[in-house]
Amino acid sequence: MIVVEHRYLGHSGLKVSEIIFGNWLTLDGQIAEDTQAACVRAALDAGITTFDTADIYSRGHAEEVLGRALAGIRRESLVIATKVCLPTGPGPNDRGLSRKHIMESCHASLRRLRTDYVDLYQAHRFDGNTPLEETIRAFADLVRQGKALHIGVSEWTAAQIEKGQELARPLGVPLVSNQPQYSMLWRVIEPEVVPMCERLGLSQIVFSPVAQGVLTGKYLPGREAPAGSRADDAQGSRFVSRYMSDTVLERVQRLRPIAEEAGLTMAQLAVAWVLRNPNVAAAIIGASRPEQVAENAAVGGRRLDDSIMKRIDEVLDELVDRDPAKTATMFAVMPAWRR
Template sequence: MEFRRVGASGLRISEIVFGNWLTLDGQIDQDAQVDCIRAALDSGITTYDTADIYSGGLAEQVLGRALKGVRRSSVEIATKVCLPVGTGPNDKGLSRKHIMESCNNSLRRLGTDYVDLYQAHRFDADTPLEESMKAFADLVRQGKVLYVGVSEWTAEQIERGHTLATEMGVPLISNQPQYSILWRVIEAEVNPTSRRLGMGQIVFSPVAQGVLTGKYQPGGSAPEGSRATDARGTRFVGRYMSDTVLERVQRLRPLAEEASLTMAQLAVAWVLQNPGVAGAIIGASRPEQVAENTAAAGVRLPADLLKRIDDTLDDLIERDPAKTADLFNVMPTWRR
């Protein structure tokens, strides 16, 4: 495993990060997820990402259970706040009330006194940004949070948040966006702004919800137990399930074989090779998937291979920066 600094901060994380988003959200049982987390520990992964909304808080509980007995200072735990965790008017957003209460609840579920990185899961236009940043700063001063980051914020939102957070002495150090060979919307605005401000990208879905592993065949049925067969998983992977996309993805297979990599390893290695990326978040439903993905750590792809990847996917690559805040269309479920 290799380790990278998150932006200009002193925090170092494993370049492969383990996340338990959809892999625990009704898709696999708790014991299987614990096995995957322990496989991640064995593989050298030290950084673990979760959120208060994942499986209604169960994801944090399972992560805490899996890390019980592990020396706390040997791992980095990241969680998030903003998306709705209940039906009450204050069970969502980035108000001081919700941030403080959610942080305490996350710490309880995780079984720890602090989290290394606390992230605003989305931007909240209904709460004054000053209120949100002050709450995050207070959590840092209380010792409950070591660093603060955001997730899926636009470049303009990142700029505003970073300015306020810096004035309060707790500059934002990270952004957590979706990023893959197919989904590159951060490249035009978000990543350049973040790099200028000293923030790193800790990216999720580097294998595009499993599509870039090559397991989905054009014209074929989705493998049993895959995200494409799960009602919730289909909501996220569905954008990639056309035969046009799947056929083009299959053309990456010989490129991966040429580099002596699996298609999943090629996808993760590609993400890690891009400037500004501090870590790539992987998920797994089986321990062997963890081992496969972590083998992408330290891989360097030659320039000619990178060009052929671009040429292969070409017009299927999403680059529109306006798609940054539109990810999965989750916000309209609770914002006015």
Template sequence: MEFRHLGRSGLVISEIAYGNWVTHGSQVAEDAATACIRAALDAGITTFDTADVYAAGRAEAVLGRALRGERREGLEIFTKVYFPTGPGRNDRGLSRKHIMESIDASLRRLQTDYVDLYQAHRYDPETPLEETIEAFADVVRAGKAHYIGVSEWTAEQIRAGHALARELHVPLVSNQPQYSALWRVIEDEVVPASAELGIGQIVWSPIAQGVLTGKYLPGAAPPAGSRATDENGGATFVSRFLRDDVLQHVQKLNPLAAEAGLSPAQLAVAWVLQNPNVSAAIIGASRPEQIAENVAASGVRLEAGLLRRMEEILAPVAERNPAKTAENAPKAQK
């Protein structure tokens, strides 16, 4: 396992992080989830990402139980706040009330006194940004988080949040966007702004929800037990990539992966790690052996010629429109 600084901060994290969105607390049983977390630790992963909304809090609880007994100083634990965690009107968003209540609930579930990174899971158009950043600053000053970050914010929102955080002397060091060889919407605006500000990307879905493994075939039903068959939410997120034209182009990557001595999944993870603004790629798993495969992408350097050929193959189907970040963001209620 190789390690990188999170943006320009002093925090060092494993360049492959383990995330438990979708799987833990919903798609797989706790014993299987625990086995995956143990496999991640054995593979050298020290960075773990979760969120209060994943499986209605169960994902945080599973992670907390699985990491019990580990040396806390040797781990980097990240979580997030924004999405609804209860039925009340204030059980959502980035108000001071919700942030303060949510960090305490997350810490209880994670069985830790602090998280290394506390992230705004989305931008909240209904709460003044000043209120949000001031609340995050107080979380840091209370010792409940070391750093703060955001997820799926536009370049403009990142700049505004970073400016306020700097005024308050709290370290806003990261953004967590979707990023893969099929979903490149951050490259034109978010990455340049982040690089300028010293913010690193912690990217999710580097394998495009499993599509870049090549296991989904054009014209064929999804494999049994795959993300595309998960009725708890996984199928919804992967559906955007399950077009025959996308799958046909993805199949053309197999010879390139073989040429590089990698599996298609390893090629996909290695691809995102070639971006110097990426601090870590988040992988998930429903089986421990998936972790061992993906971790082998750490430290891989892809040749320029191979990267050009990947670009040529995927150019017709890769999404690069920077407006997609704003299109997928929450909208203020009228």
């Protein structure tokens, strides 16, 4: 029986499932809606209670699909998170963290998700063009209006998180989470972001724990990417390409016996690895098939011992990126609106 455990989010009383179902690329128009709905049902069947999305995913379509898939499920049993910042239209105010965009985007997300409130509303990126005071006050007003219960950020640097928390706490709406990229290969949050969040009471909700699929072991050195895989897709390949060297792929294959000895699949090993970090409340998984959801959810409650963690470090060693200056650099350029 799959047991997905729940963890407190930051210093709040909100519990999230340690495995979160996310619908970035997998629900971003890449698979049929009935398959998407089946993946959501598989997540619910596996004990996953937390779902993450964003207004920019497939230009709002992903939120609509998630809203339809969750229709009829007792709302109080779910934790729904979405995000705001990246472009949702062609206009000059259709992006960023201005009060106007935050308010309008929140209302649009609620309509698409078919709910009166979201449990977690997150700043998808930092907006250096808007006064942070304006951003935090807008989030605080949404909390007071009952349209968001908690607020968080995504891919903010340690300094940005510190300043944001400094402004949020006096308003009674402290930041409770940060959503960064984090995996065995990408550890840029460890030197600065994690220590700052531990001090300020935020948890990490990490995305891409399997490094865009590379840590599943499906990509083999010297071979073309499997047809239909993320590396074979025009959109997905933009994010996975930096891991596709034979050097990286050969090292990843050396993780296979470690996973087998632990009784885990490669994907499960990668998810269990990020959950070993005490500041990580949850790992976001995506799936294009219901069985993928069940596989990743099955890692719930599994904890890697120190010897396994050490062996993983010995295999990957110099390939690991720990440079905190690279926080959000993969997504630093705000994408243009696509009709």
